[in-house]
Amino acid sequence: MPNVMIRVKDNGALLFYIAKKDQEDEIAKVEKDSDTEWGGEVELTDGTRYYIDPISPPPSFPTTLRFKRAE
C-alpha cells in the first residue's frame, strides 16, 4: 500500500510518484476518470498496475493518495 503523490506534469499527463521508492512514472490510463469520480485501476506507462477505490468528487492534484498493488 504505497503512498503516492500525484501531480500534473508539464505535458498535462499525471505523474505517479512513490516517494519511498523514488519512482516517477506517468499514468497511462485510469479506469474511472469522469467529472464525478476518479480512481479504480490505474495503469502506469511501464505496465504496472495499482488500485484505489474511486474517489468522488475527483481529487485536485497534486495530492497524496494510498494505492494498493493490483493483482
Add this chain to the structure above:
Amino acid sequence: MSDMTREETEALIQEVLEVYPENAKKDRAKHLTVNDQEVEQSKKCITSNRKSLPGVMTIRGCAYAGSKGVVWGPIKDMIHISHGPVGCGQYSRAGRRNYYVGTTGINTFGTMNFTSDFQEKDIVFGGDKKLSKIMTEIEQLFPLNKGITVQSECPIGLIGDDIEAVSKKTSAEIEKPVVPVRCEGFRGVSQSLGHHIANDAVRDWVLHNRDGDNSFEATDYDVTIIGDYNIGGDAWSSRTLLEEMGLRVIAQWSGDGTLAEMENTPKAKLNLLHCYRSMNYISRHMEEKYGIPWMEYNFFGPTKIEEALRKIAAFFDETIQANAEKVIAKYKVEYEAVIAKYRPRLEGKRVMLYVGGLRPRHIIGAYEDLGMEVVGTGYEFAHNDDYDRTIKEMGNATLIYDDVTGYEFEEFVKKVKPDLIGSGIKEKYIFQKMGIPFRQMHSWDYSGPYHGYDGFAIFARDMDMTLNNPCWNKIQAPWLKGEEEAEAAAAGA
C-alpha cells in the same frame, strides 16, 4: 557522438568487470551501462541507490553529510550542532565553500564547527544533558543566532538519545526554533537519504512557522532559488539574472540562506529548483500543501540558461517574458566573446564526469557550448529519476556509471582516455598523477561561480587553464618517454 561504438563500450564494461568475483560482478554489472537515448525509463538499464558492497572503494558520503553538509549547513544564521563525536563535523568543516555574507561568529556561523564532542561517558550515560547544556551555552555566547539544529551523528541513534524532547524543551526556553534532525550516518545507502531526512525536518519544524502571519508583503513576482548551495557564489550569479528579469528572489535554499527566508518560502509564486536530487522532496511538499508550482532549471552554459530563462518567464506575464529576452540579448555579446576565445582551444576535447546531485547531467550543456563532449558520466548517489533525466542529455554509446568504484573509474579512464576529468578531491590526485587534466567539480576547485552567464566565463577560463596547461607534457620521466616513442614507432612500422 562518442568515438567509441556501442559494442566497444559494452566490451569495455565487460573487460573491467572481469576481475571481480562472480557475485560482485553480477552486482556491479547492474550499475554500469551504455547510454541509449531511446530508453525512456532508466530502471531498465541501470540500477541505482543501492547499498555499496564492502570491499569496493566507494566515493559516497553518509546521511549526516547529506543533512549537515548539504541541506542545513549553509543556513547561515542558525547554529548547527554536530551532535556526537568531534570528527564528523571537524573533518568536513567549511569544505563545501558555501559563500555567505555576514560576520562569522556574530550573526552568521557557516564556517564554524559546533559539536557536542562525545566522550565515552556520553555514550554510556547518554548525551541529552550535555546537549541541553550546550544549547544554553550557545545562546549565551552567540545571542544573535536565529535558531539551532541538532545534526545527529551515528552514536545518537545507537544509544537512543531523545533529542526531540531536549529540542522542544530548549526551544521553549530560548524562544527560538530548535530542530532535531535524525540524520545518523548509518541511515540509508548514501548522503541521499540525509537530504530527504533534512527536507522532512524542514517540513516538520520550520516551513509552517509563519503560516498565519501576513506581515511579509508578497508580490506577484516572488520566486525562490531552491537547491543552490552557493558554491563559490553560484546562487548570487543566478540571482542577478532573475532579478534583471524583474523577479524578486525571496529565499535562497540554502546557500547564503537564512531561517526567515525558509519560513517565508510558502509565500512565493514559483519555486525554482536547481538541485533536484537534494530538494525535490520539499518542493513537492510545497506544491501539495501551498499550491506553489516548482520547476527544474539549469544555469550551466548559455544554451541551457537561455532555455531556462524562457521557461521561467513563461510562468509570468508578458513584461517578464520581454525582460527575459532582454537579459538574453544583453549577455549574448559577453558569452559570444567567451566562446570565441575558448572554443578554438577546447574544441573536440572529451570529458568524463563523476559527481553528485545534478552536475553529472547539468554541466553537459556548458561543455557542449565550448565544443567539448562528455563521454562518460555518473552519480555518487542518484536515484532512478535522475538517470531518467540523464539519458536524454548524454550522447549515444557513452558510458554511464552509478556509484562507480575507485578501480572501475581508473580502468575506464585508462581505456577511454578522456582529455579532462571532473570529479572530487578523492579522485583528483590519482588522475593528476596518471597525467590527466583534472578539475574538482564539487568545490569548483576553489574557483567559481559556474552558474549563470558570469559563471560561464569563469568555467570556460578554468577548463582552458587546466586542459591546456603546459605541465601535462612534462609528467613523464624523460627516459621513459624515449621508450614509449620507440615502441610507438615499432608498432607503427
